Amino acid sequence: xxxxxxxxxxxxxxxxxxxxxxxxxxxxxxxxxxxxxxxxxxxxxxxxxxxxxxxxxxxxxxxxxxxxxxxxxxxxxxxxxxxxxxxxxxxxxxxxxxxxxxxxxxxxxxxxxxxxxxxxxxxxxxxxxxxxxxxxxxxxxxxxxxxxxxxxxxxxxxxxxxxxxxxxxxxxxxxxxxxxxxxxxxxxxxxxxxxxxxxxxxxxxxxxxx
Numbered sequence: 001x002x003x004x005x006x007x008x009x010x011x012x013x014x015x016x017x018x019x020x021x022x023x024x025x026x027x028x029x030x031x032x033x034x035x036x037x038x039x040x041x042x043x044x045x046x047x048x049x050x051x052x053x054x055x056x057x058x059x060x061x062x063x064x065x066x067x068x069x070x071x072x073x074x075x076x077x078x079x080x081x082x083x084x085x086x087x088x089x090x091x092x093x094x095x096x097x098x099x100x101x102x103x104x105x106x107x108x109x110x111x112x113x114x115x116x117x118x119x120x121x122x123x124x125x126x127x128x129x130x131x132x133x134x135x136x137x138x139x140x141x142x143x144x145x146x147x148x149x150x151x152x153x154x155x156x157x158x159x160x161x162x163x164x165x166x167x168x169x170x171x172x173x174x175x176x177x178x179x180x181x182x183x184x185x186x187x188x189x190x191x192x193x194x195x196x197x198x199x200x201x202x203x204x205x206x207x208x209x210x
Contacts (some may be wrong), residue, residue: 065161068164094115099121
């Protein structure tokens with residue numbers, strides 16, 4: 001079957017009255033159309049700017065966790081924490097300078113941040129301050145730490161050095177007068193300072209027969 005469709009459109013009443021409204025209020029109509037046109041142009045310009053705006057580069061940051069404590073001039077000192085950036089990241093005025101804002105540790109530790117060049121940021125704990133053993137920590141980065149065209153993660157995490165012990169020297173002593181009695185003399189090395197009493201409480205010997 002073949003049919004025929006007809007489309008009919010009846011204009012709304014306000015459309016018929018539009019010419020009369022324009023004739024009665026020409027100034028208001030002109031201002032209305034001008035404002036509408038300006039809004040359309042402004043919206044188009046804003047969208048265009050948003051699409052073509054420069055997007056900050058997200059930097060790759062390497063966290064170098066602090067090692068075990070160091071002995072410096074006969075004194076025990078905590079090792080530094082280091083952040084390494086893939087590109088030149090420091091603001092020109094901050095190169096090789098101490099930084100007191102837009103970066104912090106969680107949990108906090110007394111010390112100072114300093115740029116070493118423009119790609120390395122180093123935290124040196126204050127003399128007497130100690131990293132906790134094997135603890136997970138965070139570095140919080142603020143928005144004004146780096147050059148304005150760069151963007152870095154706002155949070156970095158790392159784990160401090162764990163406690164480690166090893167035998168650096170071991171020898172066996174036999175007394176000729178007591179051939180059945182043997183003595184082992186061992187030298188132990190530890191990654192962190194400790195106490196003799198704590199060592200004795202946890203030290204045990206086990207004989208292994210081959």
